[in-house]
Amino acid sequence: MSDSNPKNFKTDLPLDVARWGIPSTYDVSVKRDTDDIFEDSKVLVNIGPTHPAMHGAFRCMARLNGEIIEKSYCEFGYTHRAKEKLGENRTYHQFVVYTDRLNYCSALINNVTYAMAVERLMGIEVPERAVWIRMMCAELARVIDHLICVGINAVDLGAFSFFLYGYHQREKAYTLIEKLCGARLTTSYTRIGGLMADAPEGWEKEVKEWVKETRAVVDEMDRLLTENRIWLKRTKGVAIMNREDCLKYSFTGPNARAAGVDIDLRRDQPCMFYDQVDFDVPVAQTGDVFDRYYVRLEEVRQSLNILTQCADRIKRGPIWADDKRTRIPEKDQVYNTMEGLIHHFKFFMNGFNVPAGEAYTSFEAANGELGFYIVSKGGPAAHRMRIRGPSFWHYQGLDPMIRGEYIADLVAALGSINVIAGELDR
């Protein structure tokens, strides 16, 4: 990250002086578009809810002075699907499918986090092989999420072929995920206390091949875009969110690390076997669009490293925890014995009881800290299922981030923080 400072951008000057030659104050009325021949020509611009640059269904209303955003406010809720209410009305087992639809770019991470949250409440330890597979799932999902984020960010700024490079690799990752669980996007792969199915024979070898390929592709993507002059001009020093603001607005994940907040829950709050693998946490300093892009690209490389290490260390073994409460009965038991059939029926119709208690379990998802705050009163459904989606907090920071920027930079800023409607609205 030594190259994170721009070459032709005067960093020693305050931002506003460097960009517009006007003195820096936080009072936005001072910032004025120098090309604006009509002084104080105020325009209200409504973007969304179905604008292509809004990546889903959000709405942003901006008051412009010339081309500069003076004030904006954001509306969302256009994909609100009441997952928190459903968490109180569905059994813990049934809720697995709803977690897919949180951050649908990386559904596997949501599955893993949710399974961990419920297992923590029940005190279940899953076997080693299941943990390694879960770690591989999480890193695979992180890679494809970052690829899509940087890809779409580039598409919004006009670099379409960059997106195709990333998406091609993503399609191959989908094939790997399909081999694992049969679905491409909404995986529902984890179960409480285990996994839906074991990884097929030789799956980790295929992952290793894919990792090798992807590493080359990521390097190529890096060469293709990072030094591009137009890309640098559109991203360097644009939509800065500094460290203090990041902490104030509860930014987490790559967006916070781009501004120098050195928190990565995989390293600082290790769960699964993250303390046994070796990886770096990329941190940038400025917190502009370019840093968010580059931190993500670097994180892809680190995740690929973790994937290789996991693939090397994974061993054969059971994938289900030895716990009668959550174990789904085997099919030959269900079809051939009366007890097995009753067990199956009770499991899927009534669910299993989770002991009373409450826990907030969080994991470093692709976008930041994904947390499940589950309050159990002892029944088969949660009393309160709170989902802390990182996008909710990131989207809130959009307004201070784009204040004083050009309207065209709104698109760059929104793409770079990677707001996903599913976990924003829940």
Added chain:
Amino acid sequence: MDINTPVKTIYGGHYDKYLPEWTMVVEALQSEFGDFIEEILMPRIAATDVPIIQIRKSGMMAVLSRLKEGLGFSFLTDYTATDEESEPRFRLVLQLMNPTTKARMRVKIRLSEQETSPTLIPLWEGANWAEREIYDMFGIRFEGHPDLRRILMDMRWEGHPLRKDYPLRGYQVFLTPEPLDPELLK
């Protein structure tokens, strides 16, 4: 086998690692704000993963600003509420984190149905939307909030969906898109 069973792969060493800090914080709060603290639940004793500090509404700002400035819990991870179906009805729940040591804490405030709560925007600007969401979903009002509108639901919506007495399928249909208020940009 419940929350107090140690699980190696899910934050196994956390309890031992953070117990000194938790004890220190809890003792500091008890000595300073003994009157405001209703209840303290510690992990391994009660069914929780991190200490829960239940405080009175009157001491909310004092305790939280002490936690934020003096005791290091300056990162607001999450801010939400729960509906307990008994009097007092609501709990405001804050998940706090110490960004240096990564220790976590939970603060709860009990509220009855008609009660309002002071806004936390002076402490954390990020609490703005979280409070709007709590208002939208539970109907808890926040005093001093600059923009207390609905956030997820349509502004014409009636009722608060995450209250336990709101039906899961309580649809409300609107024939026109939600109006936008240009006054908000003035």
Added chain:
Amino acid sequence: MSKDGSSDFFTTKLDDMVNWARKHSLFPLPFGTSCCGIELMSTLASGYDMARFGAEVVRFSPRQSDLLIVAGIVNLKMAPVLRNIYDQMADPKWVISMGACASSGGIFNVYSVTQGIDTVLPVDVYVPGCPPAPEGLLNALLRLKEMIAAGETHSQRRERALRGEV
């Protein structure tokens, strides 16, 4: 030619020709709101390449497009917006409802979700799946082309009804 001079034979053939032209130049408007939007992107991207079926020029303006692909959840806050967009599209226009959420509400039978977009606008082809694989969407596109060629879509029926042919 019939006896009164009207040309039934000719207009039918012209219709066929027009429909043939229409079915090969679809301009989709991707109304992607959630998960299905990502699969829609997959379909448009290199792996599946919707351009092979003559529908790759994605238009984000309803005025310039004639195929509305509703990909993802439409909740009660979004439904009037969707109807507005449909009304702004010029005739003839077609609608593909992609995925379980758009077709029926899917697993989300809750207070905030429209139980199927056919409560808001007429749908020509439904694609099952949550989300459907890109092959499913391509199949729906081919089915829609057949329907357009046969003049069976809602929009064409409406057109014929307005001409008094039904």
